[in-house]
Amino acid sequence: MAESKRTVILDVQGLSVAFDSYDASLKKSTNLTIADLSIQIHTGEILAVVGSSGSGKSLLAHAIMGILPYNARVGGKMTYKGKELTREYQEKLQGKEIAFIPQSVAYLDPLMRVGEQVRGTGGERLREAQRKAFKKYRLDEKAEKLYPFQLSGGMARRILISTAVVANAELIIADEPTPGLDLNLAIQALKDLREFADLGKGVLLITHDIDLALNVADRISIFHSGTVVETARKEDFSGDGEGLKHLYSRALFRALPQNGFQIARCPKCGLSCAVWEIDGDELRCACGYHA
Ligand SMILES: Nc1ncnc2c1ncn2[C@@H]1O[C@H](COP(=O)(O)OP(=O)(O)OP(=O)(O)O)[C@@H](O)[C@H]1O
Ligand code: NI
Numbered sequence: 001m002a003e004s005k006r007t008v009i010l011d012v013q014g015l016s017v018a019f020d021s022y023d024a025s026l027k028k029s030t031n032l033t034i035a036d037l038s039i040q041i042h043t044g045e046i047l048a049v050v051g052s053s054g055s056g057k058s059l060l061a062h063a064i065m066g067i068l069p070y071n072a073r074v075g076g077k078m079t080y081k082g083k084e085l086t087r088e089y090q091e092k093l094q095g096k097e098i099a100f101i102p103q104s105v106a107y108l109d110p111l112m113r114v115g116e117q118v119r120g121t122g123g124e125r126l127r128e129a130q131r132k133a134f135k136k137y138r139l140d141e142k143a144e145k146l147y148p149f150q151l152s153g154g155m156a157r158r159i160l161i162s163t164a165v166v167a168n169a170e171l172i173i174a175d176e177p178t179p180g181l182d183l184n185l186a187i188q189a190l191k192d193l194r195e196f197a198d199l200g201k202g203v204l205l206i207t208h209d210i211d212l213a214l215n216v217a218d219r220i221s222i223f224h225s226g227t228v229v230e231t232a233r234k235e236d237f238s239g240d241g242e243g244l245k246h247l248y249s250r251a252l253f254r255a256l257p258q259n260g261f262q263i264a265r266c267p268k269c270g271l272s273c274a275v276w277e278i279d280g281d282e283l284r285c286a287c288g289y290h291a
Helices: 057-065 087-093 114-136 141-145 153-167 183-198 210-216 247-254
Strands: 008-022 028-042 046-050 072-080 098-101 171-175 202-207 219-224 227-233 277-279 282-284
Touching: 008 057, 008 202, 028 046, 028 057, 028 072, 028 202, 046 183, 046 210, 057 072, 057 098, 057 171, 057 202, 098 153, 114 141, 114 153, 153 183, 171 183, 183 202, 183 210, 202 210, 210 219, 219 247, 227 247, 247 282
Parallel strands: 028 227, 046 202, 046 219, 098 171, 171 202
Antiparallel strands: 008 028, 008 072, 219 227, 277 282
């Protein structure tokens, strides 16, 4: 798709997600898990958000889908196709214009046969599309009559991906879609996301795997400590990472096997980049050293 024809499909500006918690003496404290996070997804592109485990990636997906737990406090502004993403609008779009591939298979309805879940509100009309998707993901015909508890983990994952494929959505939010799939099916799932984007739709791919992101995404947002430190084009992740602006993105890129596992160790205490904190535009080691 020509770059000039691209429009912003999802715009997230200054998102924050905080949780209130209470200690034994009922004293309230607030834990900010996402802070001032901004991303934009254009039509025709895959934007990957890459971050380490527990950094708040799934919360970002849940904030977009409007399925955060009741005790979450959300700030900032999100728009979908230029219209503010209110609770009501989120409900309207869910599973239709915006399809979600959740990280956990617990999102399947335990009381509904999986064939029906994949067809969603399209019902019988989508039976053909559902059968096609099942075939593609090597789910046999009997699978559609099963309930979620009868599925293996890998089967459940393939069902979740089929749901997004069948929904014929405009935007897919995929939260770690490939773990638990064998290599061929993982490649197939990523190919599907690529094809989907090439049709002029948008994809947000959430992953901890920068290598996977580089294989399929157009742009990559590096997520750290609840915010995006840098969004760079795939081409900027090359050479020695000199095209990357932030030290943390460079450290992540240089640590890849193909780049010789260069780990940014702190010259003062020897700890690796995973324990570095971001301090403005700099990295600060837990020992206080600034890089
Ligand atoms: N309901 C909640 N109440 C309080 N804190 C929460 C809640 N849900 C998530 N968190 C906090 O938010 C943090 C980020 O969680 P999240 O699941 O978004 O991480 P993630 O980046 O998706 O990790 P992973 O790669 O393991 O999937 C967690 O470490 C946890 O401390
Ligand atoms: Ni997650």
